[in-house]
Amino acid sequence: MAATESPPLAHIVSTGSALPGEPIDNATLGERLGMDRLWEQWVATFVGTLGRHLSFDLDTGKPLGTLADLGEQAGRAALESGGIAPGEIDAVVFGTATPDMLMPATVNIIADRLGIDGVPTYQLQSGCTGAVQALSLGAKLAADPGTRRVLVLAGDSCTKHFDLGMDFRALPPTQLINCVLFGDGAGAVVLSAEPEPDSIAIRRILTRLVGGGRPPGHELDWFGPADREDSRPAVAEDFKAVEESVPALAGEIVTELLEDVDWAAGEVDFLLPPQLSGRMTERIVAGLGLPGAEEVSCVDEVGNCGNALPLLQLDRLRDRIAPGDRALAVAVESSKWLKGGLALEAV
Template sequence: MNSARITGTGSYLPEKVLTNADLERMVDTTDEWITERTGIKERRVAAEDETTCDLGEAASRRAMEAAGVDAGEIDLIIFATTTPDRVFPSTACLLQERLGIHGSPAFDIQAVCTGFVYALSVADKFIAAGGVRNALVVGAETLSRITDWTDRSTCVLFADGAGAVVLSAAEEGGILSTHLHADGAFKDLLTVPAGVSSGYDQVRSGEAYMHMKGNEVFKVAVNTLGSMVDETLAYNGLAKSDVDWLIPHQANIRIIQATARKLRLGMERVVVTVDRHGNTSAASIPLALDEAVRDGRIQRGERLLLEAFGGGFTWGAALIQY
């Protein structure tokens, strides 16, 4: 059975930086309030003519270059996003055309902030089955499009960006296990209550915004991510000390710190970008991964624990031998 190994990473952030000081002039908030509760100091916002596919394309090209593969060698594209360019076709198909790839399967996954982990898991299964040699897995978002910039409980959190990896078939190492979960009973705690078959008038009027009950989301996230640590380590027969790096979804510094404590891992072994990136949903983990790979922190052979929690609720983890 083939193993799915990360052979290249890439990321992209829009040029526009939105600081806490900028938000102080937009809504009733302060830098101190945002920093204390979230750890965020600044975030990136896509230009008006910049789409999710644009961000994903830039990240994908960098990942493919790092992996040393060209368009003709990509057998599968999975694009994780909750902010697609169009209702259809999928953003994966739009990206496929941009990259000059023809014939291989390409599709989107929508699991909000857990989307990249879900996409990794699906790509891993394709490679393990032997039908795919190289898979391009992308997480990209333009959450600014569905942010109510008058709602201080959400506008301070969310941002835009993209990250991507190339997974290649290998004989050992790579993705050791993935663990995916969801529970729709929590659907109203973090949601955009509008879509195509319901509330489409809000979409057309540009009022389909994110709504979040922050305290409730925080409590469930901390408990759930803690249990994901136990589940993943038990499945692999590993101790907490066997994990070299935690690469969590970048939603809130307090959630990240709580997960690190659960792992008994010092914060120097946790990749943190939330202070500069904000919450980029499906893009946050591949953005953080690419940064830590390119600056040399993450080395070949080390064990990485990726985990995320998002609307749905969805949650999941991946243990990877990089």
């Protein structure tokens, strides 16, 4: 293995995750939305997502919980798995595109419920790279004098934008696809400046805006009393642009990470690829040139739950990675086109 000269940016010492309710398969979702049997075949063939978890009851439309509920569950799981008391957390960072409210910030509701107080808290507004951004900020905070551990959370409640009263059969494919892709969830990790038993070293974090001069590939609107009757859709996605751009950006991220840490492609043991959909992930993995890396994915089972996905992947990675193993995590955000990535090594 190539020597790694620079010290780790931080260490992942524990992880946790949370998903609402029972998984909803494509047949159940299609029946509720009034779709015919071709729906299930279309989803399986072109999307590849088999299930998702929703923060509302599909039959009644009643909420099952909030993003703060999911963040609390994921955060508590991360604390408990690491044997860490709330008073041992010195800062909290949360990445999301769908906070419960504009104020108070969801991060502060979660921290309060976990019994964390008297520490800095930060909430980052972003899409699929928000978890990487939160880890980047968390690693910098962990390196500050007097800070030992930082709780990093990320999650989304994407499906609160569903209107179960609409005629889904009349929606254009650019809007209907969102009913298939998205689910809800949250993930959490505890970062430490120093290595701890079974921790994972973060060797490199990449997060960068690369969308200058480009139109957004994904838009998520926020309606207030003055504009909630506007005819524009709450969620809009240029899926063709996503299909064209995300695989290429993912390849650029892998190349840059490998160069930065001086690893050869054959030295990567695990790959945590972008998680837009099952089919998209398959195409991306096939083109990344890491045939020896074991894939760690979950989007086909839990849907695209936005910011939660990289941390859900890290939660799964912890059960599989062994000392000396190396991993790359890749995230691409299509809203205004951002790159995100991690180079990881078990210690």
